[in-house]
Amino acid sequence: MASGTALIYDEEMTAHKLLWNDPICDIEVPERLSFSYEQLRSYHLVERCVHVPAREGSEEEILLVHSLEHLEMAKSTQTMNEEELKRVSENYDAFFFHPSTYHCARLAVGAALQLVDAVMAGKVRNGMALVRPPGHHSQRNAANGFCLFNNVAIAAEYAKLKYGLQRILIVDWDVHHGQGTQYIFEEDPSVLYFSWHRYEHQEFWPSLKESDYDAVGLGKGKGFNINLPWNKVGMGNSDYLAAFFHVLLPMAFEFDPELVIVSSGYDSGIGDPEGQMNATPEVFAHLTHFLMQLANGKLCVILEGGYHLKSLGESVCMTVKTLLGDPVPQITGEMAPCLSAVESIQNVRAAHKPYWKCLAYEDTSFLQNLSTKSHLLKKANSNPSAEDESQITNNNNTVKVERFLELHMKNILFPVPSIKTATTGSEGSEYFLPEHVQLVKEMDETEIKVLVSGFYADLVKEEKTLLSLGSTFVILDKILKKEVCNGIAASPTAALSAAVAVRHGVRFGFQRVLCVFVGDMQMIPNTEDGKMLVINICEKEQSRKTSCKHYISLNWKEDAGGNDFFSAVLGFILPVAYSYQPNLTVVAVGPNRNLGISGISLLVALLRGLAESRVFVVIEDTEISLMQTVAKALVGTSTPPFGIYVPPTQEKVNKIKALRDQFQQEWKMLQCSVKDGI
Ligand code: Q9C
Ligand code: ZN
Incomplete structure (x- = not known):
């Protein structure tokens, strides 16, 4: 039985950065990586992990998922000047190139593969890779949403090929929809993809129809794509836990994966400017703990988004602490999912009823009047005075959130690791x-x-x-x-x-x-x-x-x-x-x-x-x-x-x-x- 937790971090991946002004991309900063690692170090978590070096993913490995055209395009940016880089970047929705981007993206791919190897070869039980650029928006032939190569998707294809795996679960808890990952696996029944994401009835980026709960996969892959759209901001610990209890975990246990890979974005955590959600760092300890019960504990966590440095760092620490087997911290807040969350959960359970035995007796009679309900919810949401109000609370909250995160670890880090x-x-x-x-x-x-x-x-x-x-x-x-x-x-x-x-x-x-x-x-x-x-x-x-x-x-x-x-x-x-x-x-x-x-x-x-x-x-x-x-x-x-x-x-x-x-x-x-x- 394998033991130990791998940690992969390479400072080189901080070289990729935005060289010009772009208010859309300027949150994806190198400090996301260095600060998370610093935080891990200060809580003495680094020394408890098994250090595994990153490596560059090979061209062949990148081609497991991407087109040759895309690879060549990326490769060609290495020698470009700023003006050229800017021009190529403009071909994509929310992506920036730096001369080091290609090298960093290859390291990000290789780090994910090193983690898969360490876990599959039994050198460690589980692990986390801190990588940049992230991957889950990246598609066969396109960079998108800060992502160049789809690290997690390549890792899954690699695991299938090298270790002959037949069932891999990808859990995408990033606040954005990993539409890139969905496209790559939507016809593939060997990869079960789960994503929850801020959706707001298609108002939120990337604003795709196919991010809704009724996108269940195509052809042979029908039933192996699970989308849980959040139609309101402010989702918290109880909403995330309810999603795990009532959607992901029953299906995951039925699927019985041989390996679990997490597209681990922390922009779904409190304080994040993109997500606008309320889940506190310790919720990630719980999510990690649940996933550790699958695939005989074989769990690879790979960083995606997360743009509030303090929130990101604390959440990364919660994840790694849990991978190491530390006690799971108490979850806080009122334990009741909100109405909008329950509605989303009900919808995705109904959409998947034909494909999963655990949902076979789901009551779907509510589906008839569903469109009316969603319409009402949407209306309430776009009420201008209500929106003003939420804006005001948000501004007041910012100070509270900062203070909360500052005190956070003091409250939950245990004096000694007591896995006894x-x-x-x-x-x-x-x-x-x-x-x-x-x-x-x-x-x-x-x-x-x-x-x-x-x-x-x-x-x-x-x-x-x-x-x-x-x-x-x-x-x-x-x-x-x-x-x-x-x-x-x-x-x-x-x-x-x-x-x-x-x-x-x-x-x-x-x-x-x-x-x-x-x-x-x-x-x-x-x-x-x-x-x-x-x-x-x-x-x-x-x-x-x-x-x-x-x-x-x-x-x-x-x-x-x-x-x-x-x-x-x-x-x-x-x-x-x-x-x-x-x-x-x-x-x-x-x-x-x-x-x-x-x-x-x-x-x-x-x-x-x-x-x-x-x-x-x-x-x-x-x-x-x-x-x-x-x-x-x-x-x-x-x-x-x-x-x-x-x-x-x-x-x-x-x-x-x-x-x-x-x-x-x-x-x-x-x-x-x-x-x-x-
Ligand atoms: N109006 C990740 O978290 N926002 N990517 C674009 C365009 C892009 C997020 C807004 C957000 C990308 C990995
Ligand atoms: Zn994200």
């Missing part, structure tokens, strides 16, 4: 422990007794049960003291351990503890009501009503022979969990578990995105491979094998739908359609 997972066990069990898992010593009997008698006496009546709680205490203490990030324990009384863990956390000061119970779990009465949310995944309806205020029962029996649980995790559990914003997550696996090892590991891996990755898992099961796989998921350095893709049955989809209807007023991240109940 604690566990307890007998002598010799070290042999079974994955890297980064540390064995902690059990408490002795008297210590436990002192603790229990004061605070847990009502929960624990028998001496022998009491002793089994030792590991829970020890591990939870380490989590609370931030000595480790998360922990796992085996316990003959998982329900009791969980109850003790919750109380321990609440006593420590946590206001919200998320409990996910799997299997038959005895609900412990009058636990810390009001400060916990229980999601109970069990095979049959819990007959006895619990006293617990926030209690959700999710009846689920995993399909034999495959893993259909992902649909419940993405469609229900994660949205609820992200809406709740816990400070601590407790996962307890009881007897008669109704989920397989891969289902439980996927659940645990994804729950690491919450509560700054503070997760305590307790398992009432002696199966060593379950413990091992879950421990690996907690460490975050390996991905649970997902198994054979099994689409959820209509019955299961209906179950999730019903739960969504029931809970989406309370837990708003569940919203993914406009018609029912918003």
